[in-house]
Amino acid sequence: MTLAPSSTDVAEATTVDPSDLVSFDSLLSAAELALRDRVRSFVREEIRPNIAKWYEEATFPLEIVPEFAKLGLLGMHLKGYGCAGRTAVDYGLAAAELEAGDSGLRTFVSVQGSLAMTAIAKHGSEEQKLEWLPRMAAGEAIGCFGLTEPSAGSDPSSMTTFARRDGQDWILNGTKRWIGLANVAHVAVIWAQTEAGVRGFVVPTHTPGYTATPIEPKLSMRASTQCEIKLVDVRLPADAALPEVTGLKGPFACLNEARYGIVWGTMGAARDAFEDALSYSKERLQFGRPLSGYQLTQQKLVDMALEINKGFLLALQLGRLKDAGRLQPHQISAGKLNNCREAIKICREARTILGGNGITLEHSPLRHANNLESVRTYEGTDEVHTLILGQKLTGTGAFR
Template identity: 70%
Template sequence: MEPRNPDDLAALREASDVLALDALLTPQERATRDRVRAFVDAEIRPHIADWFDRGHFPAELAPAFGELGVLGMTLEGYGCPGRSAVEYGLAALELEAGDSGLRTFVSVQGSLAMGSIHRWGSEEQKREWLPRMAAGEVIGAFGLTEPTAGSDPSSMKTFARRDGSDWVLSGAKRWIGLASIAQLVVVWAQTDDGVRGFLVPTGAQGFGIRVLEPKGSMRASVQTELTFDDVRLPADAVLEGVRGLRGPFSALNEARYGIVWGALGAGRDSYEAALRHALRREQFGRPIAGFQLTQQKLVDMVVELQKGALLALHIGRAKDAGTLRPEQVSLGKLNNVREAIAIAREARTILGGDGVLLEHSPIRHAANLESVRTYEGTDEVHTLVLGQHLTGIGAFR
């Protein structure tokens, strides 16, 4: 048997799909995947090492994401694409094969900000914001995490009090993606009537934004800290459709679903970089892909990628059928991110010393996945979600 050609990526991908999982997708799903993959290859892959190195998020691509149809991808009406959960998952996978930061933009915009407005907003709020956000003309953010309230959002201190017909917002949020380039932030705050959501323009008086940097992860993305110094909001700024933490939790579960797929993209891209390098790199008179230890590493990566893809597809089909449960999403996020990090790290070892250069993707993916592992629920939180499901005993406190 002849060694595989490292330049024939299509053949390498066909060989790596050992279980023929591609055949489980519909023609429409494959077409969506291929369209997003082509966008990533043309618009992200040639520039991502430079963006990561400079700590630059390409906000100018927002309208292109809108034209691609990945902003609010599963939402219906109001100019939103209205595609299936599996199609969105495949898009998330391809976007994160480019970079976690770019997939995160799509998640924050579509699942968190737009999803909250679509599910809990008034008809007027939906008509005002969703069409422009779906087109990438308006960028939104989602403010839940606080300096002292990460895994325990019930302890949030940000508070909105009534003052006549207005609301007055005070407090702080931290690790809020996109806020410095956004026009609107969905902010969750305590009130005398429980947790409520508010639509807060970033230009409101008393609203402060500080970019969190320098970072060693998610460098082609933007994370911020927000402060609210008696920010006055009109009565129609509140999301009237929900009270309590089920509002932000419903949005977080949507974002977690995207991560189940997205992490596979980072893992797959790391594996492919390692495989192609191993086929090209010669030591001791032969390609290192011909050595047993290298083959074991590559096989272990593919086994986990194939298992993770089956898991993601099963979860996606359940979501499209309306039967998906939160603990299933927790299992998918916990497993696929954990395995993707392991794949990225192992891929870096195959690249040897060259693996620390940003022209090779695994070290960038490994760094990014440390953030993905933390946000939308840490490993520990998802472990306890599953533990409570198994035992019926909550171990959070």
């Protein structure tokens, strides 16, 4: 599946974002602009009219999964097996547009493609790839990625989920928590300790002993689903194990893919919040003039726009490095830490311009800010990425 540009796409690509102070679009190719604008149009037409309802009702709209597949968004950075084979920059641009709609919907694409599909593509057998990747790319099968546990979040090495051999079979027992899509998934990639180290397992979710319970109620990521998974004597055949990796480098390789998408996605949320506040400030009258005409409001808007521009430039640099095969893990941490931190500040500041109206679902900034509390936490907290960067700068690890 591809995202081939149309004449309409090329025309739309000339649209200038109101937050763009540095001619960012001039750094993108015509094909990149066309892809971005196709996803932007989809978000405008299919997500924006419905997101307030989905968020208020805490509903993940499964009906849009086939639409994601038609756009080639599921596993879009992977090659073969029905995947689109797009570049890292393409994926980043799509992630930004999806998160401008809502973090929960961008997270679906990330869990499906960057985590579950990437685990199978990087570490799976040819049989596992053929069984799952084409169906997942087509949206016919949903995947989830089980790493985090109730007492093993930032330190996955302390996981207690264990897989033991029973003849040729594997028997899994344990608990995973905060696992996106687990209650609607058809397949789960579960990471577990074994006598030989951490291994990944491809677990069809209809397997006896697998149960997934949504975590409710939530104040964040409401148009998404996160679950606790219970694994009780889950029996799997020998070939359920991912054969190409042992150790935490397996899940970490997948997490870096997801973290990269977050670098872009958070700036999409920030841009959307900024645009909402900018539009409102031009229309809302206070003391006989628009809010946009006051110095304090202009300072807020300028500060937000500057950070959005810097955030997108950082994301693009990381994307170009990734496409060139030169992106380093600490660079992903720099992008994830900075852009999450700045995006949540922008969304909160945008809400102040909206005043009391900003606490309603008619406007996006507070919804984005609430979602970003989760985005800031998953795939490595601020503290974890700070320590990764600290180790890079000093040569000394300070995790323990």
